[in-house]
Amino acid sequence: MNHILPLMVGIPLGMAVITLILSKIHNRIADISATATTIATAAMSFYLIGTGESTYWMGGWFPPFGITLVFDGLSSLLLIIVNTVALLSVVFSLSYMEKYTAKPKFYSLFLFMLAGMNGVVLTGDLFNMFVFLEIASIASYALVGFGVEHEELEASFKYLILGTVASTMVLLGVALTYAMTGSVNMADVSAMLKSFPATKTMAFAAGAFIMGFALKSGLVPFHAWLPDAHPSAPAPVSAMLSGVLIKAIGVYAMVRVIFDVLGASPVFLEIMLVLGALSMAVGGFLAIGQWNLKRMFAYSSISQMGYVVVALGLGTHLGFIAGLFHLFNHAAFKSLLFLSAGSIEHATGTRDMKELGGLAQRMPVTSTTTAIGALSISGVPPFNGFFSKLLIILACVAAGRWFLAALAAGVGVVTLLYFLKAMRFSLFGELPKALSNIKEVPFPMAFSVIALAVVCLAVGVIFLVDPAFSDIFLQPAAEVLMDGLKSNASSYIASVLGG
């Protein structure tokens, strides 16, 4: 029994309500309590590293009857990503959200979303996963529409409709799984499915799960909502949505269900490869034509998630390491890019690249961090994106998938192309007259982007010189996925039902 696990969900969930109540006394209290909450959850996520696999039985009901929270290498990696990006986004919001009214309500929704994501990452129960998925999703629908202007509302409505269909598909999957096995505990279901012969019902359930989670993670052809919803949200929310939400409730949930519940058969891996390759190519090519800075970043997210899904779908140890490393890196540089785009919008009032230019002269900090983010994501050494993309291409070659390796390398060049376009038209060139008196952003915003830029550079260097990084963060997570490939009883089942 690990008593920190319920706190990872409980603290943000409780503080979401308490923050709103405390803000009636003074608006500033909301700033303090939201920052303190995210510091606490981030600290706990780092404290949990290396504590090994552990479980918590909600209410003392032992599995398979009660809800179980399960902590293993994969959860650990995701918790660190989610809570670190959440902390930096909240620090960024301290200044950025000043221009919106109802800042306490923003923090409240933000903490609900954080609680939902932590819940999805930790839960060991299929129906409970659906509930946390909905908590995170509903909070994110409201956050996308937070500006309550034409575009925000339109994006929020589209996201809401498609997101609800996705959740409903997940619920259908849970219902079919329950009908087959009579259990909703993941380890219990997995143990039973390993002894059953494969049936059509299970294939239908798997289809429903994959469609639901692919919609949530914005993989092509389920991506229609993503380029509308991610740019329309306020910058810290865009950073959370693109940086962690599509990973936690999309890719992570899909991988957890495929590997630890259904059992990773070659059919599922092949589906992941197709979805990933499509997203990688389509997202990349659609990004080139964009003139809206944040919309380009949103298309780039689709493309980069394609890389992650392709690497995980290879089903090899190197592929898992590469995919998880890219997942980690994408969280760092995509939230950096969205926060930097927020800084640019904060200073200039626009995110249209045709109206920008020459920002490097007036905004040295923001320009440097934007450039670092763009270089990382395009795979320029020594930044972190270079190593994960290289590993993904190597993993494709090692698995004998030459076409995918070539596609990954080709899309890498396309990525470099559109990020050069973004840098050329926003950071360099001539400063338009209308922007001649812009100022650098205030300290909290600068702090967040600098912290993320340092992560992008440091992770790249540390990964190269010190294998301990990979041993601590990536290996345990890759072991969990390797375990899912086995056809006999896995250690996931043993650790949940036996512990």
Next chain:
Amino acid sequence: MLSHTSLYILDIALMGMGIYALIAKRHIIKKIIGVVIIEYAINLFLILIGYRAEGVAVAPIQDAEIGATELAAKAVDPLPQALVLTSIVIGLGTLALMAALAIKLYEKYKTFDMSEINRLRG
């Protein structure tokens, strides 16, 4: 008395109606109704999993008159009902948000026609 299979077929037909409304209708409120129909079809599906068609079902409450073995043989499965209760509450939350967004969209665009609400593209 309808058989189990025909109930499932009717439920899938209900879901198909929801998907039709969601895809083919341009009116925002009709789309919302479509989403709600899909949700309710899935909820009904969950209830059907625990349903007993023989007409012998009892409520899953054990008392002095009914033994544990008899209860297990006759009672409906209570777990899907508990799941559906949660799912209905979540559905209510989404419905409230959808309705609020529809009102706000009407205030801004002066229309409920989704094909005229098209500022985001590309």
